[in-house]
Amino acid sequence: MAIAHWTIFADNESDKDFLFKQLLEARELPHGFAALQGMQGGLLSPSEIDRYIEEEERHDHKILTRGKKQHLQTMSSGERKKALLNHLLKQPLDYLILDNPLDNLDVSSRADLLQLLEGLANKISLIQLVNRWEDSLPFRSTFYLLRKNQLSPIEDPITLLKQEHSRQFIQPVPQPLEPIPLSTPLLVSFKQVSVSYGEKPVLHEISWELKSGEYWQLSGPNGSGKTTLLSLITGESPKAYGQDITLFGKKKGSGESVWDIKEKLGYFTPAMTDRFSGYHSLENMLISGLYDSIGLYVKPSPAEQRLAQDWIAFLGMEALGKRYFHELSPGQQRLIMCVRAMIKHPPLLILDEPTTGLDDSSAAMVVDLVNRMAEASKCCIVFVSHRKEPGLKPQYTLVLKPDIAGSKGAIEVN
Known part of the structure; x- marks a missing residue:
């Protein structure tokens, strides 16, 4: 039986924390996610990384970096995400929620994390939430759109991908009250x-x-x-x-x-x-x-x-x-x-x-x-x-x- 995956496109006003709680607690699963009932899930997100950083800073309790000299705070974005992912994969998970996993990563770090996630997609279900279309992971998914706290299925995501953005700012740019003098260009x-x-x-x-x-x-x-x-x-x-x-x-x-x-x-x-x-x-x-x-x-x-x-x-x-x-x-x-x-x-x-x-x-x-x-x-x-x-x-x-x-x-x- 094929492993099910979901891709959720969201804007910056979407209530993703509410959605994550719904999915992880599995009390009132959204329509289309019934397959997760009774399963164990994990969350790879910036908020989780921040939580572990705070635990290190306040209590000197290293969880994601146990056994390492380097602190989580001093790691790059890609290194932090890998540390959390490795920690999550030590647990018996049936599915993993990915909150903008490729955001704020350079080309090399994106490629490294993408390789790990593509391998993981052959083992457990992945639910990826992304704000940028180009950050969606390239494996077969069921697509949804999240607006506020409303989740709607998308049959043809390509239509949304092709939406054109019209130029917004056509008025003259306001000029300064007075120019700042310069001695040289x-x-x-x-x-x-x-x-x-x-x-x-x-x-x-x-x-x-x-x-x-x-x-x-x-x-x-x-x-x-x-x-x-x-x-x-x-x-x-x-x-x-x-x-x-x-x-x-x-x-x-x-x-x-x-x-x-x-x-x-x-x-x-x-x-x-x-x-x-x-x-x-x-x-x-x-x-x-x-x-x-x-x-x-x-x-x-x-x-x-x-x-x-x-x-x-x-x-x-x-x-x-x-x-x-x-x-x-x-x-x-x-x-x-x-x-x-x-x-x-x-x-x-x-x-x-x-x-x-x-x-x-x-x-x-x-x-x-x-x-x-x-x-x-x-x-x-x-x-x-x-x-x-x-x-x-x-x-x-x-x-x-x-x-x-x-x-x-x-x-x-x-």
């Missing part, structure tokens, strides 16, 4: 920059220049040094001192302050979203980007309020203007955070994995937004991603390629 210059941590080399002889108006993608596998490279620009790494690095016309270590850099830099990474858990209006969220503050602690001027409203209109969110930031969907929050980083039109805008964890529709809107901002401004934009996003239109790509001496940089013209 050369914003960043790295010459033969190498970085090591202890005996571990991370970057090797990286040479890279960023100029006004350029549009870049920074890519490379997990652990290739993308975060380290960015920290040399943002001022968060002491490793920048003693290197041949010039930022906004000033040699690194020549007396520049962190605020000198922040004035000319816009930055966003999804982890920043958690800092805005209070009651922040959309207008105040955007205006806080002018002050580089977490929250707004000054009374905004009428001009600042008009600018924020112009951006809200640009995003098509006028109807959401009275809501608080934490009430928005993950996709809407991501758009607001990208605009918050852009609102002053910084000479350099860095967007670090802005589409990670998003469904296809939300990711496509972020890509459209970034493309539009690149077209209509003089900002130099750096889009950081381990995956090639459909529709992204960078002029250049810096690819970090791991090497025993540290990752080397290869520049591609798109």
